[in-house]
Amino acid sequence: MKISRIREETENSYIHWLYDEIEENVKSIGYKYKNLSLLAQENFCIPNGFVIISDAFLPFRDEWQKMLKARSSNSFLSSFNIKSIKEISNGIKNCIRSLKFSDEVEKQIKRGYENLLIKTKKNSIFETPLIVRSSCTVEDGIEYSFAGQFRSISNIRNASALFSAIKEVYASIFEEQTVSYALWHGFNPLEIDMAVIVQEMIRGEWKGIMFTANPITKCRGEIIIETYKDSGESGYKNRSLCTFHIDKSTYKIVDTYFPISGEHQVNREQEEGLFDGDVRRNMSTDGKILELAEIGRRIENLLGTPQDIEWGIRNNNIYVFQSRCITNL
Numbered sequence: 001m002k003i004s005r006i007r008e009e010t011e012n013s014y015i016h017w018l019y020d021e022i023e024e025n026v027k028s029i030g031y032k033y034k035n036l037s038l039l040a041q042e043n044f045c046i047p048n049g050f051v052i053i054s055d056a057f058l059p060f061r062d063e064w065q066k067m068l069k070a071r072s073s074n075s076f077l078s079s080f081n082i083k084s085i086k087e088i089s090n091g092i093k094n095c096i097r098s099l100k101f102s103d104e105v106e107k108q109i110k111r112g113y114e115n116l117l118i119k120t121k122k123n124s125i126f127e128t129p130l131i132v133r134s135s136c137t138v139e140d141g142i143e144y145s146f147a148g149q150f151r152s153i154s155n156i157r158n159a160s161a162l163f164s165a166i167k168e169v170y171a172s173i174f175e176e177q178t179v180s181y182a183l184w185h186g187f188n189p190l191e192i193d194m195a196v197i198v199q200e201m202i203r204g205e206w207k208g209i210m211f212t213a214n215p216i217t218k219c220r221g222e223i224i225i226e227t228y229k230d231s232g233e234s235g236y237k238n239r240s241l242c243t244f245h246i247d248k249s250t251y252k253i254v255d256t257y258f259p260i261s262g263e264h265q266v267n268r269e270q271e272e273g274l275f276d277g278d279v280r281r282n283m284s285t286d287g288k289i290l291e292l293a294e295i296g297r298r299i300e301n302l303l304g305t306p307q308d309i310e311w312g313i314r315n316n317n318i319y320v321f322q323s324r325c326i327t328n329l
Contacts, residue, residue, distance in 0.1 A: 019046075035324070089179055204313045211307075212296045215326050245257075246289070
């Protein structure tokens with residue numbers, strides 16, 4: 001389902017639309033957006049949206065660098081002093097939240113937001129909220145994923161909330177756990193470039209994660225698909241998952257697991273009655289699991305390595321929200 005293109009006709013564009021060809025380098029758009037854009041070019045079903053390239057982020061970096069220089073705090077990260085990191089990181093986050101975008105950047109983001117609303121209203125009779133996500137240069141790469149380290153903010157319903165959300169994504173570089181993760185893997189948070197993705201928020205019947213190789217056993221001959229009912233919230237924690245194992249050579253479901261649901265362990269005798277009219281009917285016998293597996297295989301072939309893919313289903317369409325390399329094989 002290819003979505004018609006919208007173009008920002010400006011000499012110096014700060015936004016890039018998903019279904020346009022990629023002209024910017026990875027430093028400007030990040031790996032997450034690069035992968036999504038490549039998938040969009042190949043007609044995978046990607047939620048409508050655009051990226052705000054990292055050039056819009058650079059003035060924010062300039063301002064906090066001035067703040068650090070004034071405080072003689074440029075080397076605070078080298079000490080691994082948790083108290084110092086927390087104090088100065090909070091100062092940087094507050095600095096980011098207090099700043100405004102330039103007039104040109106603000107104008108382009110507003111125009112992009114308005115165009116995206118027009119487009120999403122054509123596809124739905126309901127008001128469609130947006131989701132704002134990170135796409136930085138160190139995220140979703142071949143060696144390091146930074147999975148879960150930067151913020152995603154959902155249910156954006158007006159321009160003011162959009163601008164606040166973008167700044168929160170910028171500020172998430174300096175969350176304590178993100179700073180620690182970056183330092184542990186040899187990255188300087190002060191040098192991270194951040195682009196931001198703005199997309200239609202898809203609320204559907206099902207969401208889940210698909211691995212085109214088994215990240216636990218390292219087996220590349222199977223696809224793992226985890227699925228749950230979509231509650232309308234972002235994230236995948238505390239869900240009652242059903243996990244399907246698919247043999248890549250035969251494309252058959254070779255095993256299905258129903259793990260812990262709250263404090264209750266669903267056992268084999270209870271599985272059939274509890275899930276028969278739910279997961280099995282709507283996912284397995286509909287062929288959606290095998291359709292997902294085929295999409296996973298195509299994405300892996302396109303991007304060249306086994307993938308960790310976030311997906312959702314709405315109106316019988318399978319959407320791809322994100323695809324990153326599995327880094328621990």
